[in-house]
Amino acid sequence: MDNFYTLILAAGLGKRMKSKHPKVLHKVCERPMVEWVVRSAKEAGAKDVVVVLGHGAEEVKSALGDSVKYAYQEKQLGTGHAVMASKDLLPDTGNIMILTGDTPLIMPETLKKFYNFHLKEQNSITVLSSFFDVPDGYGRIVRDVNGNVLKIIEDKDADEAIKGIHEINSGMYIFNSDYLKKSLQYINNNNAQGEYYLTDAVEIVIRLGGKVGAYSAPNEEIMGVNTRVQLQEAEKAMRRRINKRLMLDGVTIIDPDNTYIGPDVVIGMDTIIYPGTRIEGKTSIGEDCEIGPNSYIIDSEIGNGCRIIFSMITESKLYNNIKLGPFAQIRPESVIHNNAKLGNFIEIKKSVIGEGTKVPHLTYIGDAEVGKRVNMGCGSIVVNYDGKKKHKTIIGDDVFVGCNVNLVSPVKINNNAFIAAGSTITDEVPDGALAIARCRQTNKEGWVEERRKKGGL
Incomplete structure (x- = not known):
């Protein structure tokens, strides 16, 4: 298939979104809507992509970066005006696909078929259409008795007869470049909105001797997002696609309607995702894992083979056969090695946990290197912050840390050491030593009765 140029209209204010940000930057499954459109165009074969900016231009440009070229529409006077503002960036020959930045559900496969239809039919313009039972709000495709496209009439300019047409204009087109540039010279703003409609190009091109056709796409894909309600509908549809793709690749998702997985997430076969789980960003999960619920x-x-329940993991790496949770948090820059077990109400921050180490419950480890086969007792804490700086703790292999222990950083616990319960450790513990750092127990016989007599209890 020949490459084509793509123009994406993204200059509108989007008043119905009721936002201080450009409409096209509102996210669907982690990506701005306009980015979904850019990606689909490129995957379909677009040689170059030009995005028309207007409201919030710098914000949109910051989001898309150097991945596209930009045109600027200082005043938003309609779709035809947007194309006029970008004509100097468009080629004089070939075909130009025009898309809208608020249609994130359009698929690359559909755009490929759309373009192939345009080439096969040798059209001057091909309109991407769809059929709606209730087409309110959309421009209608008007055909003659032989099915030839005659014109497009906007909903606000339509009479009752035109409003009875169910084939609608998606606002997406493929133009032969020569006909596009010729038609722009004749488009005017003599309509109810006082705008320059790109749809007027259909009648103009027919008058100039060109051929106009329409290719029908699925309803869902051409859905424009203009309100927060429609944004939620697009989010749900995209999430359904992502989950379906993963399930077809061998992932079990118990409740797809209650599972949120980002578009860049990779999950291995025979992994099970339980309800209430959210997986975002550049996350990869191996095979034979169980994730969730509510992680x-x-x-x-x-x-591979990890079990994560009711827990949160951020910017970290877990190796194989890790058991985590419930109610555990792994904070950024942490590394958990094979066969470690990290239980309920524990927090790991910027630390390395060695192979086979156990952190069963109610423990905080921050800025530490913990060796292999270590046991961290209940309530043990790495005291890593002195009020100004974070300090490091190093725990060797086969160390036993008793319950309710404070390890005051910077400190080193060498291999095979034992730390007695209730100790506060501030100095290095040698290999194989038992460290005890607590007051000697004192029992005062009769103390309770004496206090009661004095009214103290």
Whole structure:
């Protein structure tokens, strides 16, 4: 298939979105709407992509970066005016696909078929249409008795007869470049809105001797997003696509309607995702894992055979056969090695946890290197912050840390050491040593009765 140029109209204010941000930057499954459109165009074969900016131009440009070229529409005077503002960036020959930045559900496969139809029919313009039972709000495709496209009439300019037509204009087109530039010279704003409609190009091109056709796409794909309600509908549709793709690749998702997985997430076969789980960013999860319910994973790498329940992981790496949770948090820059077990109400921050180490419950480990086969007792804490700086703790292999222990950083616990329960450790513990750092127990016989007599209890 020949490459084509793509023009994406993204200059509108989007008043119905009721936002201080450009409409096209509102996200659907983690990506701005306009980015979904750019990606689809490129995957379909677009040689170059030009985005027409207007309201919030710098914000849109910041989001898309150098991945596209830009044209500027200082005043938003309609779709025809938007194309006029970009004509100097468009080629004089070939074909130009015109898309809208608020249709994130358009698929690359549909755009490929759309373009192939345009070439096969040798059209001067091909309109991407669809059929709606209730087409309110959309421009209508008007055909003659032989099915030839005659014109497009906007909903606000339509009479009752035209409003009875169910084939609608999606606002997306493919133009032969020569006919596009010729038609722009004749488009005017003599209509109810006082705008320059690109739809007027259909009649103009026919008068100039060109051929106009229409290619029908699925309803869902051409859905424009103008309100927060429609944004939610697009989010739900995109999430359904992502979950379906993963399930077809061998992932079990118990409740797809209650599972949120980003478009860049990779999950291995025979992994099970339980309800209420959200997985975002550049996350990869291996095979034979069980994730959730109600877990949240962001930009992390999870190995094979891991079990994660009611927990949160951010920007970290877990190797294989990790058991995590419930109610555990793994904060950024943490690395958990094979066969580690991290239980309920524990928090790991910027730390390495060695192979086979157990952190069963109610423990905080921050800025630490914990060796292999370590046991961290209930309530043990790495005291890593002195009020100004974070300090490091190093725990060797086969160390036993008793319950309710404070390890005051910077400190080193060498291999095979034991830390007695209730200790506050501030100095290095040698290999194989038992460290005890607590007051000697004192029992005062009869103390309770004496206090009661004095009214103290």
